[in-house]
Amino acid sequence: MKLENVGIEDTIMEIKPLDRIMGNNAFIRAGQWDYERVTYDYKIGSNEKNITYYIRVQGYAIEGDVDRGDAVIKLLSPLLGKHYYPHGVEYGEEENFPENLVERATKILQKVSEELKELNVE
Incomplete structure (x- = not known):
């Protein structure tokens, strides 16, 4: 499910401060990157x-x-x-997400967005 209008999309930032802000907000970049792309994940228990x-x-x-x-x-x-053990993570629009989870995710992302804007050079 896309979480739109949380202020993160289209943000442009250098990788080092981006890594720091994401890490300070419990997002992990682990080994999910290559030379041109990055992926940060935040785990929410259920x-x-x-x-x-x-x-x-x-x-x-x-x-x-x-x-x-x-x-x-x-x-x-x-x-x-939504991660289904042992099959993997599904991001499709057909997935059902509890409303309180969507609200929690939105608040987390809005906090990150505010921090990104404070340091953003563009």
């Missing part, structure tokens, strides 16, 4: 059996290289996904 939710923020380099740490990243609209 009382549902074998279900975990994730907020995913993706971006791509408009200049520089992610691996060298000199990339300038443009962020895309965040996604809310």
